[in-house]
Amino acid sequence: MSYPQPHPRFSVLSSSSLSSAEHLSPAGSSARFSLPSAPSINTSVNTPKPGFRPNIYDRNLNKSRTSEVSAAAFAFLFSEVVQYTQKRVTGIADLERRLNTLGYRVGTRVFELMIWRNESSSKMPKREIRFLPALMLIHTQVWKAAFGKPADAIEKSVENADEYMIIDNDPPLTRNVSVPRDMSQLSCSSFSAGIVEAVLDGLGFPARVTAHNTPTDTLPNRTTILIKLERLVLEREEAMKQ
Amino acid sequence: MSHHLFLLSPSDTPLYELTHYSSKPAQMTTSPLASNLPSWSTSAFAGTLSALSGAQGATQTHTQGGPVRIGGGKDRHVIQMIANASLDVIEEVMRKENTMYLKSVDKFNEWTISAFITPGNMKFVLLHETRNDEGIKSFFNDIWELYVKTMMNPFHTAHTPIRSAVFDTRVRASAKKYL
Structure with a gap:
């Protein structure tokens, strides 16, 4: 890959390296050296001792509730995830399956944490037991928790009663992914499909979830997450109607 | 009086168990079956x-x-059997009830079984002898928070037994407080 400009990572490195920082901003460097003799109140109280790591059970689960991850950093991480996975697979189907598995691991955590944040303070924490409300929950809340915006549509297949679709017109996850022409069936949203599968599994709606590119003229990134429910789910839903 | 707690994975593997003896006295109840036993x-x-x-x-x-x-269901394997036997009832009830806390789903002799189902389908099963709905609810809520913290750890999977000493201490402290 060639970059028209100097590599962004290099520019970050050079501006933060010691020599240039001292050279460019003498004020900054003097602050650096005055720190040990006059520590500010904030740092002296909260800085843990070196080598001390807080226990995971001491951390507050709501601490990072409103914080957001940099889209650029995430795009970089996701590109590494896809590259790492691609080196270890035999074909597109295999690659999608592995991305799905990775998404599944994320999904179980995202969902449990999201529900905990919403429900743990309520008197009677609830779980979803019907399929359609569960699908709505994924479409709005899970999508918001994971991607910062709700998905764009839910559709039910006309031909197959066991198929439902969640549609995202521009998934933030794959906004920076450009799939080569010879791998055009590949959808990196398999990762999101894994998240959906984990949520459905947790709630007791086992399903096979896959991702497909369904571009339109105005929405080239449009992606459909296809949910194919197992038969027992449909039978149970049918029984609960009565 | 004792309480027995089991954490079961979605595939019903036991991940953690705890026996808690509280200082409160147990009331003695004799079940009719016992007197008929040779x-x-x-x-x-x-x-x-x-x-x-x-x-x-x-x-x-x-x-x-x-x-x-002998008796009183104090044997370890009997307790485990009672807890596992209640899973059938729990799975039936959790399809109909939309609350996570399922109170007194099952009864076996002196044991009452309450359960808590997390959104990720982890089951917390508690065997207790007296009714204490509010206490048990608060206890389960504490366990849930501890469990969410455990599963945020990338090295934890849904099937890893929980061996953390801190987790154990926290659960015991919560049991002391509420049960």
Whole structure:
């Protein structure tokens, strides 16, 4: 890959390296050296001792509730995830399956944490037991928790009663992914499909979830997450109607 | 009086278990089944049998001599069996009830079984002898928070037994507080 400009990572490195920082901003460097003799109140109280790591059970689960991850950093991480996975697979189907598995691991955590944040303070924490409300929950809340915006549509297949679709017109996850022409069936949203599968599994709606590119003229990134429910789910839903 | 807690993975693997003895006295209840049971103290299954029938902690003399405490469902394997047997009822109830806390889903002799189902389908099963809905609810809520913290750890999977000493300490502290 060639970059028209100097590599962004290099520019970050050079501006933060010691020599240039001292050279460019003498004020900054003097602050650096005055720190040990006059520590500010904030740092002296909260800085843990070196080598001390807080226990995971001491951390507050709501601490990072409103914080957001940099889209650029995430795009970089996701590109590494896809590259790492691609080196270890035999074909597109295999690659999608592995991305799905990775998404599944994320999904179980995202969902449990999201529900905990919403429900743990309520008197009677609830779980979803019907399929359609569960699908709505994924479409709005899970999508918001994971991607910062709700998905764009839910559709039910006309031909197959066991198929439902969640549609995202521009998934933030794959906004920076450009799939080569010879791998055009590949959808990196398999990762999101894994998240959906984990949520459905947790709630007791086992399903096979896959991702497909369904571009339109105005929405080239449009992606459909296809949910194919197992038969027992449909039978149970049918029984609960009565 | 004792409480027994089991954390079961979505595939029903036990991940963590705890026995908590509280200082509160237990009321003695004799189940009708117990009185009909012949005294099979020589049988190898005597402990299990009398425990399952609900015979209360009488000390019986074993064939070899020494007093063996039998009954009251205090044997480890009997407790585990009762907890696992309740899973059928729990799975049935959790399809109909949309609350995570399922109180008193099942009863077995002196044991009442309450459960808590997390959104990720982890099951917390608690065997208790007295009614204490509010306390148990708060206890389950504490366990849930601890469990969410555990599963945020990337090295934890849904099937990894929880061996953290801190987790154990926290659960015990919560049990002391609420049960």
